[in-house]
Amino acid sequence: MTAPMNVDPAELEKFSALAHHWWDPESEFKPLHQMNPLRLGWIDQIAGLKDKKIVDIGCGGGILADAMARSGAAEVLGVDLAKKSLQVAQLHALEAGTPHIAYREISAEALAAEQPAAFDIVTCMEMLEHVPDPASVVHACANLVKPGGWVFFSTLNRNLKSFGLAIVAAEYILKMLPTGTHEYQKFLRPSELTRFCREAGLDVKASSGLQYNPLTGRYWLSQDCSVNYLLAAQRPVV
Template identity: 60%
Template structure:
């Protein structure tokens, strides 16, 4: 099976893997938004007792947080270094998570329809074919299950905020973290979702205030946004 992966992207995050759980590192924004997105997911798909898969889990920040909510969680990624960090952290924290070095497409072929909830956060803008990942997520979820995506909108504002502002001015992220050309509009992602046999339930924006240095959930999807989907019965 052809792997839908950009090796340069894998290398980029692998080099930073040892800093994944450092809340003052390049991954600080990830730690700061994690409680917001976790509670949003949990409000729409209560995680306790659910079988969950986190696609593109990286070092396992969201993955482990969902397991703390009582879910049985599998985290998949194609970065060996990130998964080693995730696995080590779960051993240290005592939170049980199953991690696998596998692509979303390969996982969908192995375990179709096995998950109540599928999450894929901050990953679609880092692969050559995001629609393929959406199809894999749709294949992994059970009928009646929920799928969650987050990514970056593509417009002038998102370029100024997510690339120029975050990477060059505020230096919240390493330079080169994002490729503006790979950003995905809500309309494009909604089309991927519907083509994969899912329905769009809701969109939610995630914004950062550089003065207060706080993130908040709202209806502003101009830059960072999340999509909740469901698979019809």
């Protein structure tokens, strides 16, 4: 029997309905556009993007994947299960002339079975909180990366502060995101994500918080991982 797909159809529908807005920097995806340079710089500082073979899991409309390709990566593959988002990503790459980039409609688990240990860098940003089984995605990312390679995650912490800021403030008060974008019970504490990494054979090497000031509209990296945070893990060289 075929294993059930690790996907929530409601989540796919949610992002498919917004697909045509992915590359509008003033749309619902404005926060991702604003965060992207910070995430890109953090990844590059730790792992170095130049000449690397990279896969972006849950790439959506390709905001991060496109930026990594433009930063000198040898090859970037963006994968997602939202067909409309992938079509937007492919169209943008064609119109912008983005080099060395491709997109596929495939799950992380299926790609890991097809191309084990094939990538220098694996990124999985703002995706784990949208799937039924995040540990399965973490395991797939660990299987996709080469020994010595890096895996990067970003997600939302689960506590009262993150509920207040990421859901109540961002979705209901400031209207930065559409209502219902996030489900609190799917948020992951850093300790939980670290455990998933350890169980998948990855060594967590670094973390960073991502802060936001609603008055100035500015994002910055910090040591405060209480709401948005990033995690960098490495597959050991055996």
